[in-house]
Amino acid sequence: MNFDFSQDEKMIRDQVSKFLDQHSDTKVMRSVVDGNTHYSADVWKGLVDMGLTGTAIPEAYGGVGVGYPALCLIAEQLGAHLTPTPFSSSVYLATEAILACGTEAQKEAWLPKLANGEIIGTIAVVETVEEVTETSIQTSVTGNTLTGRKLIVPDGGIADFAIVIARSSGATESNGLSLCIADLQHDSVTRTPIETVDPSKNSTTIDFKQTPIEILGDEVDGWSAVNRIYDRAAILLAFEQIGGAQSALDMAVEYAKERFAFGRPIGSFQGLKHMMADMYVALKLAESNCYYAAWALATESEELPLAAATARVSATQAFQLCSRDNIQVHGGMGFTWEFDCHLYYRRSNYLTLQLGGLATWEDKLVNNLPNAA
Amino acid sequence: MDFSDTKEEASFRAEVKEWISKEAPSYLFDSLSASGFGSTRTGEYDPLKEAKKWQKKKADAGWACIQWPKEFGGRGAGPMDGVIWSQEEGIYSKLSGTFIIGQGMCAPTMMAYASPEQNQRYIPKIASGEEVWCQLFSEPASGSDLAGLKTRAEKDGDEWVINGQKIWTSGAHISDYGILITRTDSEVPKHRGLTMFFLDMKSAGVDIRPIKQANGDSGFNEVYFDNVRIPDAQRLGEVGGGWQVSLTTLMNERLAIGGSIATGFPEIRALVDELSIGGGRAIDNPAVRSKLADWYAKSAGLKNTSARALTALSKGEVPGPENSIGKLVAGGMMQDIAKFGLDLQGLGGAIVDPTIADGAARLQAMLLRSPAVRIEGGTDQILRNIIAERVLGLPEELRVDKGVAFNKIPSSKS
Numbered sequence: 001m002n003f004d005f006s007q008d009e010k011m012i013r014d015q016v017s018k019f020l021d022q023h024s025d026t027k028v029m030r031s032v033v034d035g036n037t038h039y040s041a042d043v044w045k046g047l048v049d050m051g052l053t054g055t056a057i058p059e060a061y062g063g064v065g066v067g068y069p070a071l072c073l074i075a076e077q078l079g080a081h082l083t084p085t086p087f088s089s090s091v092y093l094a095t096e097a098i099l100a101c102g103t104e105a106q107k108e109a110w111l112p113k114l115a116n117g118e119i120i121g122t123i124a125v126v127e128t129v130e131e132v133t134e135t136s137i138q139t140s141v142t143g144n145t146l147t148g149r150k151l152i153v154p155d156g157g158i159a160d161f162a163i164v165i166a167r168s169s170g171a172t173e174s175n176g177l178s179l180c181i182a183d184l185q186h187d188s189v190t191r192t193p194i195e196t197v198d199p200s201k202n203s204t205t206i207d208f209k210q211t212p213i214e215i216l217g218d219e220v221d222g223w224s225a226v227n228r229i230y231d232r233a234a235i236l237l238a239f240e241q242i243g244g245a246q247s248a249l250d251m252a253v254e255y256a257k258e259r260f261a262f263g264r265p266i267g268s269f270q271g272l273k274h275m276m277a278d279m280y281v282a283l284k285l286a287e288s289n290c291y292y293a294a295w296a297l298a299t300e301s302e303e304l305p306l307a308a309a310t311a312r313v314s315a316t317q318a319f320q321l322c323s324r325d326n327i328q329v330h331g332g333m334g335f336t337w338e339f340d341c342h343l344y345y346r347r348s349n350y351l352t353l354q355l356g357g358l359a360t361w362e363d364k365l366v367n368n369l370p371n372a373a
Numbered sequence: 374m375d376f377s378d379t380k381e382e383a384s385f386r387a388e389v390k391e392w393i394s395k396e397a398p399s400y401l402f403d404s405l406s407a408s409g410f411g412s413t414r415t416g417e418y419d420p421l422k423e424a425k426k427w428q429k430k431k432a433d434a435g436w437a438c439i440q441w442p443k444e445f446g447g448r449g450a451g452p453m454d455g456v457i458w459s460q461e462e463g464i465y466s467k468l469s470g471t472f473i474i475g476q477g478m479c480a481p482t483m484m485a486y487a488s489p490e491q492n493q494r495y496i497p498k499i500a501s502g503e504e505v506w507c508q509l510f511s512e513p514a515s516g517s518d519l520a521g522l523k524t525r526a527e528k529d530g531d532e533w534v535i536n537g538q539k540i541w542t543s544g545a546h547i548s549d550y551g552i553l554i555t556r557t558d559s560e561v562p563k564h565r566g567l568t569m570f571f572l573d574m575k576s577a578g579v580d581i582r583p584i585k586q587a588n589g590d591s592g593f594n595e596v597y598f599d600n601v602r603i604p605d606a607q608r609l610g611e612v613g614g615g616w617q618v619s620l621t622t623l624m625n626e627r628l629a630i631g632g633s634i635a636t637g638f639p640e641i642r643a644l645v646d647e648l649s650i651g652g653g654r655a656i657d658n659p660a661v662r663s664k665l666a667d668w669y670a671k672s673a674g675l676k677n678t679s680a681r682a683l684t685a686l687s688k689g690e691v692p693g694p695e696n697s698i699g700k701l702v703a704g705g706m707m708q709d710i711a712k713f714g715l716d717l718q719g720l721g722g723a724i725v726d727p728t729i730a731d732g733a734a735r736l737q738a739m740l741l742r743s744p745a746v747r748i749e750g751g752t753d754q755i756l757r758n759i760i761a762e763r764v765l766g767l768p769e770e771l772r773v774d775k776g777v778a779f780n781k782i783p784s785s786k787s
Contacts, residue, residue, distance in 0.1 A: 001382070001453060002375045003677070003684040069374055253765050268768040270754070273761035280760055281698045285674025292677045295374045314670040359659070362666035366656070369642070369669065 003291060005069055012055075012066065013073035019046055020081040026340045029082040032200040033343065039158055039202055044085040048117030053091055057099070062112030072294040075236045079243030082347055084200040086120050086155035088240065088354075092233040094121025097163045100232075101179060101217035101225050110181075122159035124150035124182075124206060125226060131360060134223045137177055139166040145210040146180055154354060156204025157191055159184055164213070165222050177222030180213035188212075198350035200343075230355050231308040235293040238308075238315035241351055242290055245283045245315070245322040248344040252276055252322075252329040272329055279322045286311070286318035309365035316352050316361070323348040376680075378457075385454055389461045392436065397465045398427055405464045409727075409738035410635055410707070411592070413467045421547060424468045428502025438476055438500040445484070445492065446500030452686040474543055475499045475506030479552050482622045483571065486609035495550070495571075507548040507574070508622065509539040509596055514785055516541075516748075517755050519554075520563045520616060521774075521784070524598060526555035526570070533557075533570065533608070535578075535601040541749070545581045545594040548574045552622065553603075554615050559780040566779055567615030572603045588741035634679075636703045637710035637743075638672040640735050641665065644714050648731070655717055664713060671706055675699055694763045701756045704746035711740035 005013075024043045031037055047053065055071045057063025071091070078087055095114045098106060098121075113119045126132055127139065127150060139148025146166055153162060161183050168176045184191065190207040217225075253276060256267030266272055293311035296304040323344035327334035334341040352358060378386060401423060404416035415423050431437040432446055440455045441447025450458075459466055469476075480499045483492055498504040515521040524537025535555060545551065551574050558566035574581070578601035583591040610618040645655040645665060655661050678699070682692040714736040715722030725741075727734040747753045761767045774782045 001378065001680065001684065003680040004688075005374060249765075253767060256767060264771065265768045267761075268771060270758070270770065273767050273770075274754070274757040276765055276767065277757035277760040280765060281702060284678055284695060284698055285671055285702065288677035288681055289670060289674050291374070291681065292376075292673070295376055298374060309666075310670050310673050313666055314674055317667075317670070359663065362663050363659075365666040365669060366662045369665075 003295075005073060005294075008066070009070045009073055012070045013077060015050070016052065016074050016077045017080075019050065020077055020083060024081045024083045026082055026343055029084045029200050029343055029347075030340070032084040032202075033198075033346070035199070039084045039086060039155075039200070043083055044087070044117070047085060047087060051115075053087070053095075053117050054115030055091070057095060057111050057115045061107055062115040064115075068297040069294050072236060072239045072290070072297070075239035076243040076290075079240030079347075079351075080247045082200070082244065082247070082343055084202075086122065086158045086202065088233075088237060089122035089155035089159060090114065090120045092236040093123040093229065094159070094161070094163055096232055097121075097123060097179065097216065097225070097229050100229060101220045103218055106181070106214075106216065119160040120155070120158055122153055122155045122162050123226075123229070124153045124156065124162040124164045126150065126152050131356060134177070137165055137167050139164065139208065140169045141166040141178055141180055141213065141215075142169040144212055144214065146182055146208045146213045147210055148208055150206045150208075152194055152196070152203050153206050155202045156184070156206050157193055157202050162206065163216060164208070165226055179216040179220055179222045179225055181216050182208060182211050182213045186211055196350060198346040200347070201350050201354075231305050232297060234308045234312040234355055234361070235290070235297050237351055237355060238286070238290050238293065238311040241315035241319040241348070242283060242287050244344055244347055244351070245279075245286065245319040248319070248322040248326040248341075248348075249276065249279045249283060251340065251344070252279065252326040256329055266329075275325050275328065279318075279325055282314070282318040282321045286314035289314045306365065306368035306370075309361050309368060312355075312361045313358065313365055316358050319344075319348040320352060382453060382457060386457050386461060389436075389458055392434065393461055393463075393465070396430060396434070397462075398423065398468075401468075402464060405467050407727075407733050408467055409733065409735045409742075410637070410640075411742045412590070412738065413470055415468075420468075421471065424471045425502045427465065427468045428472060432497075432501035437502070438480075441480075441496070441500060445480075446497040452683055456683055471505060471544060471547065472499070472502050474508050475504075475548075478508055478622045479506040479550075479571075482552055482569075482609065482618060485621050486569070486618055487571070488606075491607075504549040505544060505547050507542050507545045507551040509542055509545075509551045509553040510619065510622075511541040512538060513540050517752055519619070520567065521779075521782070522554060522556060522567070524553075524555045526557050526568055526603075528557075528605075529602075531605050532602045533568075533605060535570075535572075535598040535603060537598050539596040539598075540584070540593075542581075542594045542596050543592060545574065545596050546583060550574060551596075552609065554619055556779065557612055557615075560778050561613070562776050563774060563779045563782065564616045565613055567619070568612050569609040569615040569618040570603050571607050571609060572601070576601050576603070578602075587744065588738075590742075634675060634699050634703045635707065636668070636672040636675065637707040637736075637739055638668050640732060640739065641668065641710045641714050643732055644717070644736065648717055650717060661717070668706060668710060671702055675702055694759055697751070697756045697759050697764075700746065700750065701753055701760075704743065704753065707739055707746060708743040711736050711743055715740060 023046055028040045051064050052074055054063030055066055056068055059065045098110050161181055164180045164182050165177055166180055168178055188209045188211040192205045194203050194205045196203045256272055257265055259266050289311045293307040296307035327341045330341050333339050401415055404414040408414040413420050435448050438447045439450040439458055443449055476499055480496055512522045526533045526535050552571045554567055554569050556566050557568040578599040580597040582595045584593045584595055585591055645661050648655040682696055685692050724730045725734050725737045730737055762769055
């Protein structure tokens with residue numbers, strides 16, 4: 001047994017961390033949150049130039065094929081820096097959808113362009129303010145055209161194309177769901193920005209009106225495909241979550257060492273000390289579960305669905321706790337727009353909901369538990 | 374990253390498996406499996422005799438304390454082999470509870486501070502279970518503040534004379550030897566006036582009295598010392614250096630990892646699988662599912678954290694104080710699980726008779742025993758202080774006794 005990342009994987013992480021330290025501090029996210037820009041095109045270009053968009057794409061399709069453990073560590077760094085780029089939508093979701101479901105011709109057509117950053121993708125699933133279910137999808141596909149509304153699509157305003165889950169018209173069985181590839185630049189597509197708790201996620205409402213599409217893959221069951229794609233993406237997002245949790249905890253600890261009250265640093269009071277110890281505990285548990293999930297992802301283990309749900313549940317808890325109590329440690333200053341606390345709080349609460357909320361993942365976890373001994 | 378056994382690990386596992394399947398006391402399997410948290414059931418057989426028998430058998434075949442050097446009765450195995458052994462020993466490891474303090478804490482302290490002759494004499498018998506050891510640290514007035522202990526040791530020729538009282542000593546009543554921390558100087562600040570010894574528990578003047586615990590059991594003792602004489606040759610470390618020695622002992626307590634810390638998850642899982650509430654299975658209830666997911670994620674997190682620590686150990690790195698999280702998480706979780714499990718059963722959940730209660734009353738036993746888990750070996754609060762100060766680097770607690778001579782420090786009224 002060897003439960004650690006390799007030296008090469010750690011080296012990639014260190015390079016990414018160095019790049020983001022220089023080019024993607026929280027001012028970059030703040031500029032998006034302040035409404036000056038939709039995302040950081042410069043940082044995105046830097047990530048592409050480093051080849052990171054092709055991390056898990058095999059060399060045969062123009063990627064670097066260094067594998068999922070490296071991608072997990074990259075995700076952790078992106079999360080730690082709150083980097084406002086469409087990386088998660090394009091790499092963890094659109095790319096993975098094509099890798100998992102695409103025909104050979106589709107892989108050859110799309111993956112090289114995703115790997116070299118020429119195009120950006122996303123996934124469009126949610127249609128209402130209720131949790132999505134297999135029967136709730138209304139967007140419909142007729143022949144080679146798509147019609148309907150996706151209410152909230154992360155990075156929907158930036159992406160060039162979307163993987164869209166839609167119901168085949170005339171499908172009588174409940175599972176008549178397909179995945180389509182839709183060009184978002186097409187005239188028949190209307191994109192409207194939608195405000196969310198985290199403005200840096202470029203959430204967009206997308207209306208399709210007889211938009212030309214191609215069906216992804218060959219007779220793919222759309223619902224189970226989305227679940228498989230989500231399981232894998234959940235692991236990568238969980239790494240973003242623990243990255244963010246670590247940054248929020250670091251911020252709290254630094255402040256508690258420097259801020260004085262009653263003649264002593266506030267970090268010497270047990271009330272705050274114990275709060276930060278609990279943040280640390282939640283983070284360590286999540287981190288270890290994420291490591292296990294990284295292994296499951298890298299080895300295509302049959303435990304992947306359980307490992308993914310476990311990592312997702314504990315990473316969600318850890319980031320929510322750390323970002324919430326980081327504000328508490330900062331007291332009144334933590335509730336100002338000027339301090340970065342709210343940026344972590346916003347991001348943590350958005351990431352909790354992306355791919356379905358905590359209850360959804362708790363449910364998946366229990367569904368995948370092995371039978372009691 | 375790889376979770377499967379290496380070739381060497383796999384062949385070691387096969388060897389262990391074969392030996393255990395042939396030699397383990399399979400007649401105890403059912404009773405041991407039904408043991409509640411913190412108890413070892415051996416049915417009609419005497420638990421201490423069975424524990425010693427199994428330990429001796431392992432020692433004779435070279436399977437006791439396998440990570441110790443050969444001259445001390447081990448086989449010089451690495452940490453990963455240690456884990457493989459404990460995984461394969463499985464339920465039979467319940468029999469080893471009697472020896473945990475001696476093997477996990479006393480022996481490493483002896484190895485670090487006793488003479489080679491003393492180690493030759495004592496360590497192999499700790500490994501074989503022929504001699505049981507205990508650790509005499511806590512006192513009625515010093516638990517979390519261990520360095521505030523008052524048991525006195527006064528030099529008299531080549532001997533030391535001990536007077537005072539220890540408490541919460543696990544297994545003192547069945548122990549042959551113990552390691553004892555005492556105060557030898559009250560005029561200096563508390564950490565500097567301590568000295569460590571080991572002693573024969575049958576020495577004149579040692580009086581051992583069981584404590585009746587809040588859960589009705591008696592696993593711990595009070596130990597009184599009335600002019601007990603210990604030869605100076607049985608001093609461990611320098612006079613006044615006892616605090617350093619105790620840190621060796623306590624560090625080994627935290628290193629006693631292996632991914633097997635009890636959390637209560639298997640017990641609650643078994644309950645909700647079978648129990649029905651409101652006409653449906655408990656496990657189909659959303660509130661139950663939410664809690665079950667949370668507890669599974671925590672217990673998996675502990676298991677995976679141990680696996681990381683082991684990887685570090687096997688690469689020769691020293692696992693840090695981050696391993697303090699194990700007991701902190703498991704203790705609270707166990708208490709929550711027990712409470713929730715009983716709650717799902719209504720008033721019937723109050724029954725502690727194992728022949729009537731669900732799951733042989735394991736959750737009820739857990740409810741009554743779990744408060745102690747949050748106290749013994751470092752309270753939840755002390756563990757949080759350790760994490761905050763030693764891991765996160767937060768400023769130390771203000772200590773009013775810092776640098777003050779021990780006899781000038783205010784203490785509780787006695």
